[in-house]
Amino acid sequence: MNAATRRPPRREPFRIGDLEVAGGRSGTGELPVSRLVTGTHISLPLRVLHGPVDGPTVWLSAAVHGDEVAGVEIIRRVLANLNPRKLRGTVLAVPIVNVHGFLSGDRYLPDRRDLNRSFPGSEHGSLAGRIANLFMKQIVQRCDVGIDLHTGSDHRTNLPQIRADLDDPATRTLAEAFGAPFMLHAKLRDGSMRAAATAAGATVLLFEGGEAWRIDEEAAVVGSRGIRRVLHQLDMIDDDDVQVLPVPVESRSSGWVRARRSGIASMHVGLGDAVARGDTLATIHDSVGVRVSSMKANRTGLVIGHSRQPLVNQGDAIVHIADVGSDVDAIETAAASARRRRSSQDFS
Template sequence: MTPRESFKIGDLEVAPGAEAMGDLPLARLVTGNTISMPLRVIHGRDEGPTVWLSAAVHGDEIAGVEIIRRVLDQVNALTLAGTIIAVPIVNVHGFLNGDRYFPDRRDLNRSFPGSPTGSLAGRVAHLFVTQIVDRCDVGIDLHTGSDHRINLPQIRADLDDPFTRELAVAFGAPLMLHAKLRDGSMRAAATSRGATVLLYEGGEAWRFNEQAVEAGTRGVLRVFDRLSMTGNGEPLDDSDVPESRSTSWVRARRTGLVQLHAKLGEYVEKGSPLVTIHDSVGRRLGSTKAPTNGIVIGHTQQPLVNQGDAIVHIARLDSEPTNVIRHGKDFT
């Protein structure tokens, strides 16, 4: 049998059955210091797919960094079939600044596939596509809620593509959401170049929400198992993974302090109470009921709301799933 070739990326050359850490140079800071995108490569001894794991595409969404750490702690290059390219911090500038965006306020996830001569975000997007995406068969991009919102662990993907759906089911998140490709996103750029991509959402910005981190860790390992790369994933009964093809935000009808009546992951029925809003002296200003049956997949963490603010995110379901929460039990 012909041995696998070494895997080369940036300044790394990783032998079969080995792993290495390195970086891809991005730019220079105004101080003159260089700034780089950190990498960790695990190159299995046996043939298999090449998969990337990415996090912090938005600089304040840090939970994926911890998910990647926990996943790689359970991967052994000597028994791995294939190659894993882990990029725990894609938006290094935003991560260092504690900001979702780049210094010029551009959203990296609206800047793909980028350009080698474009904006800073466009240049980083181009580097990621040409150095990471183009080497991979599958990608798992890890995100959290933003702007003082928390998200239920969920997979967003093209569920009409059979292989993508197979991996989404294997991930085993509390919900699969059929999501159209959005121009400028990593997922759209990677899909157009032939990669299969899962986008994971869970938790909130600047927090290690344990349920979201654990669900993400288990899910990535299950995908590795489905790809026959490892044997580390937990067995999963995937016969009843809830699926949604439509979501909507319930918005504040009045300005005030919001009281939530539905918990993250809870199945709500049309007409059931969702929120009540009071003013600062305790006067009840109004309440809002669920406009449809569905699962609460996100909600605000900010008690103070203005009229029109998004409060509760509901995913519609064709039928009530069997593994929903009731009376505040944890969905995950």
């Protein structure tokens, strides 16, 4: 065999925890975290797909909040359709980061800390800090790109969307490639995984879609296909099914409209709807059907999230509106674009 036909050298195995994955293979393992009060071991479940040739290393994470189960399903769908023998680079999947919360059905950890406000953490800190520190050292610091999957919280649902630093060219390219119907320029929040990972040099996308404790089919499809688009954009996979989608609707800011009175809310808008300042978003009645309040839009924009809880208290956040310009015709165009992006994908 001459030099021209010689095979490239075999890629070095990927080692993490007690797992060693050869090039072109996949493996399942775990990263020990702690013990429950019963003495049972708690570990982060981990799956590694290690391609036979070099390329980027990408992490996929979900359930940083224990009640956000949709991301677990999204990662399952992605892994089911990835062939490690054809992968260029490495994919690290951590479908459940907050195992304690996931087991108890709780958004937070047993000490009531929010894991996504505890990064980069500390090896000798609180439970949240220790998990964050473990994730940073074992996952983030070994990756070039991360995609963190979330849903709405507190009985709220979100339009499938990417939140990222859209002023960073590399991040923006991946946000557009993801193909969600909407993307929001989101500032980094102290203590979040995204802020800590960005500071460590990674490019991070945060996906929001659906609601806690539900697997919303639209969000699952947009999320799983979006991840494949990002892997394709990074030249990690070949994908003949990548669709050319309309340009994502973009926003630089957003805000919630809150209930002025307590009662039972009837919603008049849905995800992806265009609204003008002063439009009626919801009507609030008392228990015998007397109207006590009408909620009005405080800005012109696009509905990207709303409450699913009909019982509301004064001050509750009910409708999330993204600013996409002040021109009503432009807003309608943006809403139509979001609808086209959603309808262009088969959610069956």
